[in-house]
Amino acid sequence: MTACEKAAILVEALPYIKEFYGKTVVIKYGGSAMTDCSLKKAVMEDIVLMKYVGMHPVVVHGGGPDITRMLDRLGISTSFVNGLRVTDEATMEIVEMVLVGKINKEIVAGINDSGGSAVGLSGKDGKLIRAEPIPGKEVLGLVGRVRDVNTELIETLTERGYIPVISPVGIGDHGESYNINADHVAGAVASALKADKLVLLTDVPGILADKKDPTSRISRLRISEVDEYIDCGIIEGGMIPKVECCVDALKGGVGRTHIIDGRVPHAILLEVFTDEGIGSMVVKG
Numbered sequence: 395m396t397a398c399e400k401a402a403i404l405v406e407a408l409p410y411i412k413e414f415y416g417k418t419v420v421i422k423y424g425g426s427a428m429t430d431c432s433l434k435k436a437v438m439e440d441i442v443l444m445k446y447v448g449m450h451p452v453v454v455h456g457g458g459p460d461i462t463r464m465l466d467r468l469g470i471s472t473s474f475v476n477g478l479r480v481t482d483e484a485t486m487e488i489v490e491m492v493l494v495g496k497i498n499k500e501i502v503a504g505i506n507d508s509g510g511s512a513v514g515l516s517g518k519d520g521k522l523i524r525a526e527p528i529p530g531k532e533v534l535g536l537v538g539r540v541r542d543v544n545t546e547l548i549e550t551l552t553e554r555g556y557i558p559v560i561s562p563v564g565i566g567d568h569g570e571s572y573n574i575n576a577d578h579v580a581g582a583v584a585s586a587l588k589a590d591k592l593v594l595l596t597d598v599p600g601i602l603a604d605k606k607d608p609t610s611r612i613s614r615l616r617i618s619e620v621d622e623y624i625d626c627g628i629i630e631g632g633m634i635p636k637v638e639c640c641v642d643a644l645k646g647g648v649g650r651t652h653i654i655d656g657r658v659p660h661a662i663l664l665e666v667f668t669d670e671g672i673g674s675m676v677v678k679g
């Protein structure tokens with residue numbers, strides 16, 4: 395690549411840097427996209443770069459595959475209903491250990507190693523994510539939904555130059571833990587902060603019309619089309635909470651929502667700073 399071409403790439407980013415200067419971008423980093431080390435490093439670098447050009451990235455992470463691996467090792471069986479893990483007390487203990495104790499600290503260390511200052515928080519810290527059981531879903535046990543987000547804590551950190559990294563474990567009225575799908579937490583955090591963008595990183599090129607065909611990406615999906623896609627089974631499993639979270643976020647005042655392929659190196663940079671629209675956008679209407 396010539397020096398001129400390199401400069402052209404930097405200049406292409408200029409309008410986006412200007413547009414998002416001082417704006418909040420919530421990034422959901424899903425367990426399925428946490429595969430190899432170089433990809434993880436690229437995600438950390440993208441987040442740190444966003445911070446240094448004046449945006450306020452806020453990270454919400456998942457870790458479903460790691461939780462499942464740990465439950466397997468301990469001989470605890472696990473199951474999902476519409477993408478949500480059925481969570482009894484023994485499962486909750488492992489969910490919290492893996493998400494808060496392991497994955498959160500790995501991401502914090504990775505961001506710090508790439509030159510940022512990350513602060514790891516579970517939903518219990520500063521009552522960040524107050525949660526309650528999902529009505530009518532008793533079968534899911536300790537799975538919760540977000541009742542309230544302590545935005546002041548997040549804003550205090552971001553304004554002082556820190557990058558908050560949030561685990562999707564909520565706190566109930568009596569200090570009890572709730573397992574919340576990380577997509578739902580990301581959507582609720584983005585809405586509460588009135589974020590400009592919500593970016594969900596996962597392990598597929600976006601919402602696919604045919605899950606077996608990676609070229610069948612739907613680049614824009616309107617809110618009004620979502621139920622039909624879920625009812626006919628095109629969107630299923632782990633993609634359901636993702637799309638629902640985009641819908642809730644848009645209704646909650648978030649500017650744009652994107653589901654992108656975290657297996658593409660520097661997918662966040664491509665999404666935020668270039669003209670290339672990657673992944674799927676869920677839009678109003």
Ligand SMILES: Nc1ncnc2c1ncn2[C@@H]1O[C@H](COP(=O)(O)OP(=O)(O)O)[C@@H](O)[C@H]1O
Binds near residue numbers: 602632
């Ligand atoms: N229509 C669809 N398009 C793409 N992926 C889909 C679709 N329906 C279901 N999926 C599944 O959703 C998965 C992503 O959700 P999940 O595994 O929970 O990811 P993450 O850990 O990133 O939250 C994909 O790997 C895919 O198997």
Ligand SMILES: CC(=O)N[C@@H](CCC(=O)OP(=O)(O)O)C(=O)O
Binds near residue numbers: 424458478489562
């Ligand atoms: C209720 C529920 O399903 N909680 C999720 C929390 C982690 C998560 O959401 O991880 P991903 O983003 O990697 O899927 C779970 O137990 O797997």
